[in-house]
Amino acid sequence: MTLRFKVLFCATLITLLITLLASRHAFPDEKIVYRLKWLINMSTVGDVMAESQGFFRAQGLDVAIKAGGPERDAIRELELGYADFGVASADQVIQAAAKGAPIVVIAQLFQVNPLQWIYFKDKLQLNALSDLRGKTIGVTFGKNDEFIMRTLLSQAKISEEQVKLFSVRLDYTPFYKGQVDLWPVYANTQAVEIGQKLRAAGKAYGFLSPGDFGVHFVANSVVTSKREMQERPDVVRRFLEALLKGWQTAIEPQNSESAIAAVQQYDRDTARDLLVEQLKETRRLVQPEATKAIGHIDAAAWKQTEQIMIDHRQIERPVEIVRFLMPQ
Amino acid sequence: MLHRRIYQFLLIYALGISILLAIKVLVGLSDYVIPGWESLWHTAREVMGRYLSDVMNTLTVAVIGQVVSVILALLIGILGRQATWFGSFIKVAAYNFQAYPIVAIAPIIFILFGDGFLSRLLIAAMICYFPLLLTVVGIMAEPIYDIEHFYRQTGRMRWQLEVKIRAFENLGKLTTVIAGSATLAMAGTIVAEFIAASAGIGYSIRIALYQSDLAKILVALFAIGITLSVYQGLLELGGNLVKRVWSR
Structure with a gap:
């Protein structure tokens, strides 16, 4: 093996190693x-x-x-x-x-927590949690919005008989039709979408945020x-x-x-x-x-x-x- | 027959649970992924009563849905049995109607009829109607030459008699498909409840899924399976009884 060949072989090997390390x-x-x-x-x-x-x-x-x-x-x-x-x-x-x-x-x-409840201001004046009494409130049974709402209700000393909990789905029709007073929405997604529609229809709406009442789920x-x-x-x-x-x-x-x-x-x-x-x-x-x-x-x-x-x-x-x- | 159905179900259920538990032990999974015996037993004691009541609610809708679909399938099968233009039209229309997936149609049904009884019934009927229809059309369109020939030659053949002959000669097949369609009706109702209804075992499974509670789902599956086994066994017993009465 000539010296020239040895040098060429080592140079190739080093180049290959450097390429391999660089690519890694x-x-x-x-x-x-x-x-x-x-x-x-x-x-x-x-x-x-x-x-x-x-x-x-x-x-x-x-x-x-x-x-x-x-x-x-x-x-x-x-x-x-x-x-x-x-x-x-x-x-x-x-x-x-x-x-x-x-x-x-x-x-x-x-x-x-992005979870809030949207409501029509002309239908509902919400100044305190006690205003929820007698209302129909949308919740997804089994999900965290149910527990959050139940916590809010128990804070306001409202029993389950004094409100109607309505099982919600992704279809908002019951809320638009007025069958449900409060509907759970995510503040940064659905609330923006519904809010835009309601503003276009000239409807005033508000949000019930659990955090405002000390519930930080x-x-x-x-x-x-x-x-x-x-x-x-x-x-x-x-x-x-x-x-x-x-x-x-x-x-x-x-x-x-x-x-x-x-x-x-x-x-x-x-x-x-x-x-x-x-x-x-x-x-x-x-x-x-x-x-x-x-x-x-x-x-x-x-x-x-x-x-x-x-x-x-x-x-x-x-x-x-x-x-x-x-x-x- | 009833006992056999129940045994079969218990065997399959026990086998399924054993496989799950074996995986749990072998892989070392927590109760969150696969619940252990203790968790299953505790959950069963807690929810079994409620779930059985939910299953009965679902079964009621499924049975009514199945009756509706049996009637519908018989009507269409009888109308479409003849090799006439009208018969072909009925068959093609019935087949095309079924080509749409129920999950795609379901939201429209729920918007139109709400999330109550009627929507669940309609979806249950739609899901179990097609296999029934295929069998009924097949049976009704197939002449029983040996028997029918006599009545035709003597000029005594009426459509009612024709339907009766073909139904009687294929009673075993009809009974099997009606019992089998009970599973489909039940599955259809559960799917409907899962998608949008607010009652029944499908709705309870949906809640359990929200809570990531596999133990509740396994208990629900037991309640569904045992109820369905009893129902199917009863249907088969009923079929045998009808056959015996007709044979006299």
């Missing part, structure tokens, strides 16, 4: 599945921004964002290994914790498994960093265009003007106070949520939910 660094090798709670809409703007702006990729993560739905359960998928991270409602988290699911809450996306949170936390803490840290950066970027007013474009890639049915309004509302829910960090886990609100679940016999005994929240 340039392309993410950690495949991550992130299961959302619901379909991709404005409530997931930060998630899709983290993906479209390349924040996950910059952290060396190849994240597949998967839409949720009523038949999807992120916590189950975490345990079965079909997902690495997921979004779950607080009541799901608490129920799972009560049944021994090994999960950890790593971020709380909404600081204010936690909404959606990002969860992962204890196994993931123990075995891949670095992946959890990088994922969270990219995700929160996505949310931070999404709610900054100067990034409105790119945020709306990111959502529009998935949600093609919602009109642009609605998306603009929905984004404004989402900002308020994600960061109501500038001093509060995005993704902040509100332990007090979690404790209250757990208490509500106990009061309504959704769990039999306390789970000490704080143990399932990632220390901040």
